[in-house]
Amino acid sequence: MGIMKIDGYPVEFTDEPNILSVIRKAGIDLPTLCYHSELSIYGACRLCNVEDDKGRMFASCSERPRDGMSIKTSTPRLVRYRRMLIELMLASHYRDCTTCVKSGDCVLQNIAHRLGVNSVPWGYRERRYEKDFSSPSIVRDPDKCILCGDCVRVCEGIQGINAIDFAHRGTDAMVIPAFNKHIAETNCVNCGQCRVVCPTGAISINTNIRPVWEALADPNVKVFAQVAPAVRVAAGQGFGGVRGENVMGKIVAALHRLGFDEVYDTTFGADMTILEESKEFLEVFKKGGPFPLLTSCCPAWVKFCETRWPEFVPNISTSYSPIQMLGSIAREYYADPAHNQGKKVLSVGIMPCTAKKAEILREDLKRDGKQNIDYVLTTQEMITMIKRAGIRFDDLEGEAADMPFGMGSGGGVIFGNSGGVMEAALRSLCEGSDRAEIENLRNSGVRGPGPLREFIFKYKGNEIKAAVVSGLAEADALLRRIKNGESFYHFVEVMACRRGCIMGGGQPAHGGFRTKEARKHGLYESDINTQIKKSNENPTALAIYDTLIKGREHELLHSHRH
Amino acid sequence: MLDSSFYTKTDEILSKYPAQERSLIPIIHEIQETYNYVPIELLPYIAKHIGITETKAYSVASFYERFSFEPKGKFIIRVCDGTACHVRQSLPVLERLRSELGLSDKKHTTDDMLFTVETVSCLGACSLAPALMVNEHVHPAMTPDKATELLKELREEASKS
Amino acid sequence: MTVAKITGHDELNVLRQNYEDEIKSEPVRILVCAGTGCQASGSLKIWEKMSELAKNTEVQIEFAPEIAHGKNHPAVHKSGCLGFCEQGPLVRIEPLGVLYTKVQPEDCEEIFETTVKNKEIVHRLLYKNKITGEECFNQDEIPFYKGQTRVVLKTCGTIDPESIEEAISAGAYQALAKALFTMSQEDVIKTVLDSKLRGRGGGGFVAGKKWQQVAAQPEKTRYVVCNGDEGDPGAFMDCSIMEGDPHRMIEGMIIAAYAVGAQEGYIYVRAEYPLAVKRLTLAIKQATERGLLGENILGSGFNFKLNINRGAGAFVCGEGSALTASIEGKRGMPRVKPPRTVEQGLFEKPTVLNNVETYANVPQIILSGADWYRSIGTPDSPGTKTFALTGAVRNTGLVEVPFGITPREIIFNIGGGIRDDKKFKAVQIGGPSGGCLTEAQLDEPLDFDSVKKLGVIVGSGGLVVMDENTCMVEVARFFMDFTHRESCGKCVPCREGTLRMLEILERIVAGQGEMEDIDKLRTLADLIIHTALCGLGKSAPLPVVSTLNSFLDEYEAHIKDKKCPAHVCQKLKQYVIDPEKCKSCSKCARGCPVQAIHGQPKMPYEIDQTKCIKCGACISACPFKAIYVA
Ligand SMILES: Cc1cc2nc3c(=O)[nH]c(=O)nc-3n(C[C@H](O)[C@H](O)[C@H](O)COP(=O)(O)O)c2cc1C
Ligand code: SF4
Ligand code: SF4
Ligand code: SF4
Ligand code: SF4
Ligand code: SF4
Ligand code: SF4
Ligand code: SF4
Numbered sequence A: 001m002g003i004m005k006i007d008g009y010p011v012e013f014t015d016e017p018n019i020l021s022v023i024r025k026a027g028i029d030l031p032t033l034c035y036h037s038e039l040s041i042y043g044a045c046r047l048c049n050v051e052d053d054k055g056r057m058f059a060s061c062s063e064r065p066r067d068g069m070s071i072k073t074s075t076p077r078l079v080r081y082r083r084m085l086i087e088l089m090l091a092s093h094y095r096d097c098t099t100c101v102k103s104g105d106c107v108l109q110n111i112a113h114r115l116g117v118n119s120v121p122w123g124y125r126e127r128r129y130e131k132d133f134s135s136p137s138i139v140r141d142p143d144k145c146i147l148c149g150d151c152v153r154v155c156e157g158i159q160g161i162n163a164i165d166f167a168h169r170g171t172d173a174m175v176i177p178a179f180n181k182h183i184a185e186t187n188c189v190n191c192g193q194c195r196v197v198c199p200t201g202a203i204s205i206n207t208n209i210r211p212v213w214e215a216l217a218d219p220n221v222k223v224f225a226q227v228a229p230a231v232r233v234a235a236g237q238g239f240g241g242v243r244g245e246n247v248m249g250k251i252v253a254a255l256h257r258l259g260f261d262e263v264y265d266t267t268f269g270a271d272m273t274i275l276e277e278s279k280e281f282l283e284v285f286k287k288g289g290p291f292p293l294l295t296s297c298c299p300a301w302v303k304f305c306e307t308r309w310p311e312f313v314p315n316i317s318t319s320y321s322p323i324q325m326l327g328s329i330a331r332e333y334y335a336d337p338a339h340n341q342g343k344k345v346l347s348v349g350i351m352p353c354t355a356k357k358a359e360i361l362r363e364d365l366k367r368d369g370k371q372n373i374d375y376v377l378t379t380q381e382m383i384t385m386i387k388r389a390g391i392r393f394d395d396l397e398g399e400a401a402d403m404p405f406g407m408g409s410g411g412g413v414i415f416g417n418s419g420g421v422m423e424a425a426l427r428s429l430c431e432g433s434d435r436a437e438i439e440n441l442r443n444s445g446v447r448g449p450g451p452l453r454e455f456i457f458k459y460k461g462n463e464i465k466a467a468v469v470s471g472l473a474e475a476d477a478l479l480r481r482i483k484n485g486e487s488f489y490h491f492v493e494v495m496a497c498r499r500g501c502i503m504g505g506g507q508p509a510h511g512g513f514r515t516k517e518a519r520k521h522g523l524y525e526s527d528i529n530t531q532i533k534k535s536n537e538n539p540t541a542l543a544i545y546d547t548l549i550k551g552r553e554h555e556l557l558h559s560h561r562h
Numbered sequence B: 001m002l003d004s005s006f007y008t009k010t011d012e013i014l015s016k017y018p019a020q021e022r023s024l025i026p027i028i029h030e031i032q033e034t035y036n037y038v039p040i041e042l043l044p045y046i047a048k049h050i051g052i053t054e055t056k057a058y059s060v061a062s063f064y065e066r067f068s069f070e071p072k073g074k075f076i077i078r079v080c081d082g083t084a085c086h087v088r089q090s091l092p093v094l095e096r097l098r099s100e101l102g103l104s105d106k107k108h109t110t111d112d113m114l115f116t117v118e119t120v121s122c123l124g125a126c127s128l129a130p131a132l133m134v135n136e137h138v139h140p141a142m143t144p145d146k147a148t149e150l151l152k153e154l155r156e157e158a159s160k161s
Numbered sequence C: 001m002t003v004a005k006i007t008g009h010d011e012l013n014v015l016r017q018n019y020e021d022e023i024k025s026e027p028v029r030i031l032v033c034a035g036t037g038c039q040a041s042g043s044l045k046i047w048e049k050m051s052e053l054a055k056n057t058e059v060q061i062e063f064a065p066e067i068a069h070g071k072n073h074p075a076v077h078k079s080g081c082l083g084f085c086e087q088g089p090l091v092r093i094e095p096l097g098v099l100y101t102k103v104q105p106e107d108c109e110e111i112f113e114t115t116v117k118n119k120e121i122v123h124r125l126l127y128k129n130k131i132t133g134e135e136c137f138n139q140d141e142i143p144f145y146k147g148q149t150r151v152v153l154k155t156c157g158t159i160d161p162e163s164i165e166e167a168i169s170a171g172a173y174q175a176l177a178k179a180l181f182t183m184s185q186e187d188v189i190k191t192v193l194d195s196k197l198r199g200r201g202g203g204g205f206v207a208g209k210k211w212q213q214v215a216a217q218p219e220k221t222r223y224v225v226c227n228g229d230e231g232d233p234g235a236f237m238d239c240s241i242m243e244g245d246p247h248r249m250i251e252g253m254i255i256a257a258y259a260v261g262a263q264e265g266y267i268y269v270r271a272e273y274p275l276a277v278k279r280l281t282l283a284i285k286q287a288t289e290r291g292l293l294g295e296n297i298l299g300s301g302f303n304f305k306l307n308i309n310r311g312a313g314a315f316v317c318g319e320g321s322a323l324t325a326s327i328e329g330k331r332g333m334p335r336v337k338p339p340r341t342v343e344q345g346l347f348e349k350p351t352v353l354n355n356v357e358t359y360a361n362v363p364q365i366i367l368s369g370a371d372w373y374r375s376i377g378t379p380d381s382p383g384t385k386t387f388a389l390t391g392a393v394r395n396t397g398l399v400e401v402p403f404g405i406t407p408r409e410i411i412f413n414i415g416g417g418i419r420d421d422k423k424f425k426a427v428q429i430g431g432p433s434g435g436c437l438t439e440a441q442l443d444e445p446l447d448f449d450s451v452k453k454l455g456v457i458v459g460s461g462g463l464v465v466m467d468e469n470t471c472m473v474e475v476a477r478f479f480m481d482f483t484h485r486e487s488c489g490k491c492v493p494c495r496e497g498t499l500r501m502l503e504i505l506e507r508i509v510a511g512q513g514e515m516e517d518i519d520k521l522r523t524l525a526d527l528i529i530h531t532a533l534c535g536l537g538k539s540a541p542l543p544v545v546s547t548l549n550s551f552l553d554e555y556e557a558h559i560k561d562k563k564c565p566a567h568v569c570q571k572l573k574q575y576v577i578d579p580e581k582c583k584s585c586s587k588c589a590r591g592c593p594v595q596a597i598h599g600q601p602k603m604p605y606e607i608d609q610t611k612c613i614k615c616g617a618c619i620s621a622c623p624f625k626a627i628y629v630a
């Protein structure tokens, strides 16, 4: 608690961990390249330097605010230093902005522009490393890396994976997997969180735009898309829209204009997941184990569990993730010539997630050797396509998703938030449509801040011990406690990305705290605006059990992982 | 692939240290001393034993100048280019060694795996600058000619054993 | 062999007395210096030879360290560095006190016959005053030692560093006993605070304050860490202390641990100091066996365990947070502060981190008191400082002088002036983090604060003297090359900035500099100094800044005239054929690897300067000495 002066104006601070946060709170967007509020403080870029009234300089990200302090953020000297730092970075950077995937969305480029770096007075330090296209999810281009370490800290600190790290030192330093292996040969779980924090084009999404576009242009191919819940509250950001606003209607309209024959809502698949998973849970609960039942909808988590905690793999629900549910059902649907009109059908998932690009390739999710989904495009790729086609997103009139898979419940839509799957599953266990019970559940602890939430849900006189966890490092710790007998749960939801899919690896990057909150609220609000709250009350979902599934749940809706 | 003797030896080294992250550097030191380099295949093995990722082990090992993933020669000649030695003409000594052995600042080890020539900044024998170290033995007050002489002696020593 | 643990101050005193008596009873005591320097000069052979000789004489001499103190027998010991390594191998013979220099194995017999048996002097082995030519009989007569005040190095060179008995006889662990049995933890901290002992690792931070801060932390698991990384190229003070008197430093660490309530300690030693590692390891083993380390130290109930970690070739690991990271098994990259090491250091616990020499000062402060300590040196920089005096001085070596002495006294009195009667140009102080002092600054007092005003730092203690034959631009390039190579690569100004400064300096020494480069160097230096994350970066440009300030003319000569005034810079050398002397024999042209020499019969040959790679081959090829370097 205290007051400090920033550029002459008094600013109050409370529990801000560093001066940089206070500066940002005061409305000054100090440029930084190595600070993320959720990552450990690294102090490498030195852009956040400020000056105190004695002319002393220090990095504001790594200094605690003190009462009575007075600092300046943009003296001519500071601005000169910042510009020189950027010039130095750029001099060792493979600067092909005009053709770089990140151009226009690149923090380094933006800062250079903001600071008026109009030329680089140093010769280019040629490095030219090989690009790494091995992963279906991300592409690594070390020539673009400025060694800010953000990816290393997110991968190790938040995800507990450490697939990439610094190697060598000094000007030889680089961020690579061990022994400079291809990323696909590591334990990388494809979560794409490194790409989200990377300020440059050094880590980007492995894009599938081209084949999709070709299919869209092919009159002999029927292309349909499904749009995941979290996409709708993030896509608007790509068009300068309001943070967290649900723009599903416009997305549907834009996709139609791009040539998608049908646009479905993955919320429908989410309802299917809940229908199957809650059945599974009740069975396990009745049988008395094995506990906990672990959710299956996050592929990054599933891969993590398989590599790090194989003993828990049998606990993972076999129910398909929402995208697979819809993909599998739609395959059945389009198997009917009445629906495919004799054309080839291409199934595209529009996802907030880079790991889904890997999930669709999994053997245990194939049926007759064929993928349930042909391509996954991330939110960011969808934005790129809309822009590339010149569609004015803002001006679009919203359209409804296509039937029969265009309708989902409120439970389905909150899937995109950490805790959403659990809430939807337990909601479906609430008796009838009792609003009060749903309300109670909401306040039970399933929502809320923090990467780990534990709570108890009363079900028919029994207590269900549940936990919701996001971030794999946190999940790792939780599993360890479960294994050691320190913790016990009946049901655990795990999402690899902190806060869930709203912060997935394929979402528009540069989301600060307010963006994160806005996306979360966006989804909860969509739930409020939905008539049907419970997945097991989605009439279209229930209907397909008779029309398409016909008792083939095991074949159509469950992974054959074990 | 390394033959199993490497792993037996590594097990022996691992058994001397607690299976913790902080043992990593001492373990790599011993590996390096045993083989004159760090066979890269051993890193994942060590990492697993002490409970860290192979990425971390590689990251740490590649940071330190002393650890080499390339095999080094029987005689590691470290020519001091610390301040005291530098101002007393250590570079001509280095150059002589390199030219005699056909090495450069890129190529450090002779093809016959007899000699590795590196620089080091200070050996603690600054009063006797310029100094160099052959394995763990310091040679003071070097000159290019003495360096040539030294190589001759080392070659003889090698041919004897 | 097991030895009994010492369980109290009285027991320690009895032991000390016994050991002292034993040493006194040695009729002749031969100390052969076995520091890194003298070993490099072959002192181990001398030691062997002396032992050999002794065996063959009638007097029975036992050499095993444990029983070397046999009564009525002369004894041969290895000692730590005496500081005058340049004159090594050194042999000292007690109780005569005579010091022989540059002893060779061939001399041993004579020494044995003449001095050991007949108490006569072998004159040719005495040190001769380089100016007056006078013979110096013992250490005190040698000008090199005259201006010195030996506190930290008091017993370095007079005892066998591999023998704890000798250390105890010389008073080791007395201060520990005093602290444990007569002083509270607060008393110890207060004494060290009052002494104003400042860190010798470079920063000059008041040691007592660190201890006080660690003692005040709520977290009770604490560590004491000794920084023996000594990365400054051209400095070996800490090396000599660790090798020559390991117990003094260890004792200082135990006292620190007692004062702050630490349970465990680490010594981080450069891997390039194998002898120091060996002696420290031995010293820890001996001290533990005798109950001076480990559980229940001296029966006081205090426990302290000491470990040794070796560096792995990274200068930056001398920086506190990089050092602790390295001990933890991580990359040695400095981290941001706060939290500071005293709050969250090693394994994120409160940690006292001090330098070797800092700890080595502690025992004497505890024994003689803060007032005594402050009586040496200057009011704000009390005590002594060890320096590694190297470069173009007559006497190089390790010296210990009180703070406040002037550089001139060190260089000209102790160091005996410039070698070969060359002209003094500068003295580099503080290593890669420091700068140069010029002739005009030689009479300023040498202490932490005074030198800071001159734009340099005391640093860890490297003093490299440079004469007229040193090119200051090349020196600046040398240091820049060092810091650039040693940069951990974490922060932008240091990683990228040092690279660019180095590039510029390389251009200048190659004769391709431009006048704008001076400005570029200054702006880059300003940026790096003010924005780098750790001390390495913050100080990396200092050698450049300091040479720019004092030797701008040399920079200009390189840039404008494409000349190196000191004739050092290879690429600025011009190989020229004297037309008067050239006999057109064409030998040079045939030897030139790049065909830079052309000529015709009967006409003087010429060198094409644009092709010449300055290899010098032509000079030796010319039978008529017609080729010279301009
Ligand atoms: C790049 C760098 C290298 C350093 N190297 C050493 C060193 O080799 N030895 C040392 O004692 N201190 C070194 N220091 C200083 C230490 O960080 C630290 O201040 C010191 O060990 C504290 O001990 P003292 O207070 O007793 O001096 C270095 C600092 C930096 C920034
Ligand atoms: S990463 Fe950014 S700065 Fe670099 S080339 Fe791409 S757009 Fe330009
Ligand atoms: S920004 Fe400049 S470089 Fe890039 S395309 Fe436009 S004009 Fe060309
Ligand atoms: S995708 Fe996830 S697991 Fe893979 S490197 Fe990036 S952060 Fe690490
Ligand atoms: S890859 Fe991106 S996030 Fe990672 S260090 Fe490089 S620039 Fe930073
Ligand atoms: S949390 Fe969601 S976005 Fe993130 S990896 Fe899992 S499924 Fe993908
Ligand atoms: S100043 Fe240099 S050594 Fe220090 S953290 Fe920055 S890059 Fe690393
Ligand atoms: S110095 Fe070498 S390159 Fe130059 S002329 Fe002489 S022989 Fe030729």
Ligand code: SF4
Binding pocket: C577, C581, C582, C583, C584, C585, C586, C587, C588, C589, C599, C605, C621, C622, C623, C624, C625, C626, C627
């Ligand atoms: S070797 Fe000497 S004399 Fe002969 S041509 Fe060359 S410079 Fe002239």
Ligand code: FES
Binding pocket: A032, A033, A034, A035, A042, A043, A044, A045, A046, A047, A048, A049, A059, A060, A061, A062
């Ligand atoms: S944000 Fe502070 S150093 Fe990068």
Ligand code: FES
Binding pocket: B080, B081, B082, B083, B084, B085, B086, B121, B122, B123, B124, B125, B126, B127, B129, B130, B131, C233, C234, C235, C236
């Ligand atoms: S500078 Fe070469 S030994 Fe110290």
Ligand code: FES
Binding pocket: C033, C034, C035, C036, C037, C038, C039, C080, C081, C082, C083, C084, C085, C086, C088, C089, C090
């Ligand atoms: S090593 Fe013998 S005097 Fe220094």
